[in-house]
Amino acid sequence: MMVPKRNRRPKIVVLGGGTGLPVILKNLKAQSADITAIVTVADDGGSSGTIRDYVNVVPPGDIRNVLVSLSDLPRLQEEIFQYRFDSNDHFLAGHAIGNLIIAAITEMKGNVFEAIQLLAEMMRVDGQVYPASEEPLILHAEFEDGTRVSGESKIAHDRKTINRVYVTPTETNHDAKAARQVIDAILEADMVVLGPGSLFTSILPNLMIQDLGEAVVNTKAEVVYICNIMTQLGETENFSDADHIRVLHKHLGNQFIDTILVNTEHVPEDYMDKERYDEYLVQVTHDFEGLRNENCRVISADFLKLRDQGVFHDGEKVVEELLRLVFGAKN
Incomplete structure (x- = not known):
């Protein structure tokens, strides 16, 4: 990597x-980084999934949140863009205005690519926001017992061990x-950051787009993975950081992660609201020997x-480490 x-x-x-992506982006923006956000387009749940079912567009929810995190709009306009209709409003129930x-x-x-660039200009976005693909994708999972399921929202339902995930376009037979612009941004970057986010349903759907995954493997940039703090129901149950x-x-057939950021601070017992955050289980365990075997530099803090x-991740602390890395302060 050229520093x-x-x-x-x-x-x-x-x-x-x-939800983890906007936190990192907002703090990178505060430090004046030249940011490109590449956003997953395989979400089929909630407002995004409903819109996707009726209009053949990529799911807009994550794109909406990323645009807001990099926007210089006044607070009131941001709140209007993010406003979600009440569940009693049956026609628009649960839909965010921005979606x-x-x-x-x-x-x-x-x-969709042109639409996002136009909206980014309207919202005074500092950086680039690109959908991982210009067409909506279906995320598929193959489990260790040989069964398969299609649809991001269905993958965690049966709590089976996932063997692999892959993506296909919704309406065409091509890959x-x-x-x-996405490929060029990755190849020209000083650093590529993965996460934080759901391993199988937020991170890997991007990398399973073949030319995008190849660009991440081949880039000369430092590739950093921000490891999740908690394990996730039906996805990463009993996972260590090395398992991630x-x-x-x-999935990519290559040891391409250069550095992993690992949280070592303990979450207090009974702190989490288990009903509100019901998909998060226990803290991710540490396996530093396993990480060394994967040729990963470990930054634990x-x-x-x-x-x-x-x-949650402390965005300020994470970005402080990312900038230390990108400017070569770490050996």
Whole structure:
């Protein structure tokens, strides 16, 4: 990796989806990084899934949250964009206004990639936001018992051990592809960050797009994985940090993760609201020997943030380590 000089904004590509991604992006933006966010398009649940069923667009939920995290809009306009209709409003129940806007502009332009760039300009986004693919994808899982299931929202349902996941376009017979801008951003980056987010349903759906996965393997950038703090129901039950890396390396057939960020701070007993955060189980265990066997540099520290009886990454601390890495302060 060519280390950027401190008078140049480091080019950092972040791949993923879910609630963890905007936290990292917001803190990278605060440190003036040159950010490209590449967002998962295989979500079929909630408002995103419903819109996807009625309008042939990529699911907009994660894209909406990423746009807001990088936006310079006034607070009120952000709140309007994020507003979700009450469940009593039967026609629009559960839909976020931003999801409807993304779907409308995509239909108007006939291309989700162009629609997101237009919306990013309108929202004064500092950085680039790209969908991992320009068409909606279906995420499939094959379990160790040989059974299969299709649909991101169904994968964790039976709590089976996942052998592998893969993606296919929803309506065509060709393989999923990433836009040229996505590939170029990865190959020209100083750092590529994976996560935090659900391993099988937020991180891997991006990497299973063949040309995108190949770009991550072949980039000269430092590839960093931000390991989840908690194991996840039906996905990573009983996982260690090394298990996360083994799964990533197995899927791409290459030991491509250079560095892993691991939280070592203990979550207090009975802190989490188990009903509100019912998909998160126990803390991810540590297997530092296993990580060394995967040729991973380990940065272990207190990355924990406790808030609203939930467990999160401290975005400021994570980004501090990422910038230390990208500027070559780590040996």
